Amino acid sequence: MGKQGSHKSLRPEFQGWHSKTLLLHGLKSDSSKCSYCRGLYVGKKHIRAIVVMFGLLGCLFLLDSLIISYFEFTNLQPSTASNNSIVFQGRDSYIYSKRSPVYMYERLLNLASSALAEKEFKQESSNLWVETFRQASLWKPCSERKTQTNPRKPVQNNGYILVSANGGLNQQRVAICNAVAVASLLNATLVIPKFLYSNVWKDPSQFGDIYQEEYFMNILKDDIKIEKELPPHMKSLDVEAIGSQITDADLAKEATPADYIKVVLPLLLRNGVVHFLGYGNRLGFDPMPSEIQRLRCKCNFHALKFAPTIQQIGSLLIQRIRKYGARRSMLDTQLLGKFIRNNEYHEAKRGSAKYLALHLRFEIDMVAYSLCEFGGGEDERKELQAYRERHFPLFLERLKKNSTSISPKHLRKLGRCPLTPEEAALVLAGLGFKRETYIYLAGSHIYGGNSRMEPFTSLYPNVITKETLLTYNELEPFRNFSSQLAALDFIACASADVFAMTDSGSQLSSLVSGFRTYYGGDHAPTLRPNKTRLAAILRENDTIRWNRFEVRVNKMIRESQKAGIRSYGRSIYRNPRCPECMCKHH
Numbered sequence: 001m002g003k004q005g006s007h008k009s010l011r012p013e014f015q016g017w018h019s020k021t022l023l024l025h026g027l028k029s030d031s032s033k034c035s036y037c038r039g040l041y042v043g044k045k046h047i048r049a050i051v052v053m054f055g056l057l058g059c060l061f062l063l064d065s066l067i068i069s070y071f072e073f074t075n076l077q078p079s080t081a082s083n084n085s086i087v088f089q090g091r092d093s094y095i096y097s098k099r100s101p102v103y104m105y106e107r108l109l110n111l112a113s114s115a116l117a118e119k120e121f122k123q124e125s126s127n128l129w130v131e132t133f134r135q136a137s138l139w140k141p142c143s144e145r146k147t148q149t150n151p152r153k154p155v156q157n158n159g160y161i162l163v164s165a166n167g168g169l170n171q172q173r174v175a176i177c178n179a180v181a182v183a184s185l186l187n188a189t190l191v192i193p194k195f196l197y198s199n200v201w202k203d204p205s206q207f208g209d210i211y212q213e214e215y216f217m218n219i220l221k222d223d224i225k226i227e228k229e230l231p232p233h234m235k236s237l238d239v240e241a242i243g244s245q246i247t248d249a250d251l252a253k254e255a256t257p258a259d260y261i262k263v264v265l266p267l268l269l270r271n272g273v274v275h276f277l278g279y280g281n282r283l284g285f286d287p288m289p290s291e292i293q294r295l296r297c298k299c300n301f302h303a304l305k306f307a308p309t310i311q312q313i314g315s316l317l318i319q320r321i322r323k324y325g326a327r328r329s330m331l332d333t334q335l336l337g338k339f340i341r342n343n344e345y346h347e348a349k350r351g352s353a354k355y356l357a358l359h360l361r362f363e364i365d366m367v368a369y370s371l372c373e374f375g376g377g378e379d380e381r382k383e384l385q386a387y388r389e390r391h392f393p394l395f396l397e398r399l400k401k402n403s404t405s406i407s408p409k410h411l412r413k414l415g416r417c418p419l420t421p422e423e424a425a426l427v428l429a430g431l432g433f434k435r436e437t438y439i440y441l442a443g444s445h446i447y448g449g450n451s452r453m454e455p456f457t458s459l460y461p462n463v464i465t466k467e468t469l470l471t472y473n474e475l476e477p478f479r480n481f482s483s484q485l486a487a488l489d490f491i492a493c494a495s496a497d498v499f500a501m502t503d504s505g506s507q508l509s510s511l512v513s514g515f516r517t518y519y520g521g522d523h524a525p526t527l528r529p530n531k532t533r534l535a536a537i538l539r540e541n542d543t544i545r546w547n548r549f550e551v552r553v554n555k556m557i558r559e560s561q562k563a564g565i566r567s568y569g570r571s572i573y574r575n576p577r578c579p580e581c582m583c584k585h586h
Contacts, residue, residue, distance in 0.1 A: 246277065
């Protein structure tokens with residue numbers, strides 16, 4: 001998308017003025033050749049013409065300067081809440097916005113466009129904006145409650161637990177909650193976790209930059225002991241040298257409490273400290289003592305409050321999404337704290353106060369790693385292969401050693417391909433969301449940029465992001481801190497009237513949907529497409545009728561929302577509807 005008002009766009013005008021200047025010189029030359037004997041009247045006439053011409057040229061040059069100055073000033077301005085122009089760029093590309101649009105399902109897109117046009121003046125179904133799980137309203141948050149039976153007795157402290165969490169915001173959040181549970185399990189003191197710097201995320205943020213430390217410690221003080229740092233006499237210890245450093249190689253991915261007692265507790269008792277390096281999802285969900293499970297929920301849903309700087313800008317973001325409409329749900333209160341009070345502005349409202357948030361995981365790393373194809377032809381195949389060679393060399397080595405290979409077509413049939421923006425738009429249209437629906441897009445690193453978003457925005461033009469809703473200066477404090485930017489997306493997605501995901505394996509999608517389940521009651525639906533079933537539906541692109549497409553998409557989404565109660569072994573962060581986390585009222 002080229003910049004308006006650039007110097008290049010003004011060059012034809014310069015050429016025009018250059019021609020006029022040549023013409024003026026011609027006039028001067030001609031006038032000099034005129035005979036003086038033709039009369040003083042004729043000479044004065046030419047002089048007046050020359051003066052007028054100079055005056056006109058002066059005005060034109062002045063106007064040109066003003067135009068250039070205006071556009072240079074405009075191009076330097078930050079995006080504002082009224083800015084509807086979005087460039088969706090990929091992480092490793094500078095030309096995505098210039099590519100031609102890529103379509104995989106043109107026939108279905110045309111049918112969807114016609115269907116949305118027909119529905120424009122019809123009333124939208126209210127069922128789109130409510131939770132379909134009938135018993136959702138019966139489940140209430142209660143993991144913060146103090147245990148009445150078998151209260152925690154004072155015991156001798158076994159030592160200190162240090163945690164260095166890896167990954168981005170959501171992986172770190174899971175690591176913190178698991179560390180709290182482990183500290184309780186091992187009767188240890190937890191030191192405020194540290195976050196490892198990653199060459200992928202490139203974010204030096206620490207706990208206090210993202211969460212409220214004092215609040216965290218205060219909420220959990222009756223459950224575990226938490227300190228900001230090791231005592232002075234232990235700070236000089238080389239934890240690795242004394243054998244108290246624990247990595248992923250020492251613990252299974254879904255380790256049980258018994259694993260921690262067997263592997264970690266002896267080190268803790270011997271050295272008084274253990275350090276979990278690169279700690280992530282190293283604690284399973286079942287079997288788990290109910291009190292430990294409750295504590296994980298309490299940590300995730302109550303103790304981890306975003307820092308005031310994040311809450312303040314998050315509140316401003318929500319205000320602008322909702323056109324300053326005041327909506328004070330339990331979700332808003334938990335996410336924004338005292339800054340929810342600032343929602344009492346009364347500016348002119350335009351459009352609907354409701355909005356849908358979409359986590360569209362179509363980043364280049366996801367796309368390349370999937371080994372799928374997305375209709376971009378040979379250029380796309382070469383680009384993705386080059387990205388794999390650069391970023392996933394070990395992955396390619398494993399592929400070479402594997403004798404069985406699965407074709408991109410078969411991968412798509414199995415539902416293993418990330419959903420494209422085009423496919424996401426077709427699902428929303430099939431569900432019945434109207435064309436004017438405001439859609440908040442979490443993250444904007446879309447592979448293919450505008451060439452991939454064109455099919456989406458052709459159906460749903462009201463796409464908004466934090467970059468278009470907040471000014472440059474408002475975003476500046478967060479610009480080099482990916483986890484803090486992700487926290488703003490977390491707030492916007494969790495607070496949305498409807499949250500739609502395209503990949504149920506995403507940590508952000510899992511944590512946001514769990515947060516909405518915990519605090520949203522029956523007013524915070526989450527849409528999870530079944531990619532295998534959707535692939536089967538889309539394979540009929542050339543023949544399926546639109547009304548049949550709608551029926552099948554609606555059935556796919558409804559059935560994915562039926563599993564209302566957490567099943568054994570499933571994440572309590574994603575679905576906290578279980579006795580340890582929530583209370584069911586009859």
